[in-house]
Amino acid sequence: LHQQLSPIVWMTLVGLGLYMVYIPFNSIYFERMIAAFRFSGNVGFLIYVADSFGYLGSVGVLMSKELFRVQLNWVNFFVQSVQILSIAGVAITLFATVYFVNKHKRESF
Structure with missing residues (x-):
């Protein structure tokens, strides 16, 4: 998707x-x-x-870049991070929802 959008639109949509x-x-x-x-x-x-x-995540990325002299294409890193963290965020949210709904049902009785 990021290849079909201008960089400004991509960054705006990610921020939004x-x-x-x-x-x-x-x-x-x-x-x-x-x-x-x-x-x-x-x-x-x-x-x-x-x-x-x-x-902590931001500091971890910055420290990795400086301390370990990581040579990455930072645009690709950002795009892949957005995609991976979006999928992980949805999965973790679904898991947490199921967990807390079940926990609330047990504690309500």
């Missing part, structure tokens, strides 16, 4: 896609999960943890 996932997960989904399991607190800590993993 990331933002459209970030907002529901970091507010609505986490808040409802806290309410469903009757934890006291708010969503702030979960947002902090999720953001920390994002920053």
Whole structure:
């Protein structure tokens, strides 16, 4: 898909896609999960943890590039990372949904 779009459109769509996932997960989904399991607190800590993993990934890529002198085509790396992480994100979300629905059913009785 990235070969059929201009670089500006591609980057805009990737950024929009990331933002459209970030907002529901970091507010609505986490808040409802806290309410469903009757934890006291708010969503702030979960947002902090999720953001920390994002920053950890960014730092990991930058450190790998500098420390190990990785020679990659960074455009291909970015495109492949977007594709792999998108598929992994959907799979992990589906797994988490099934897990938490089953856990909520057990704890509701």
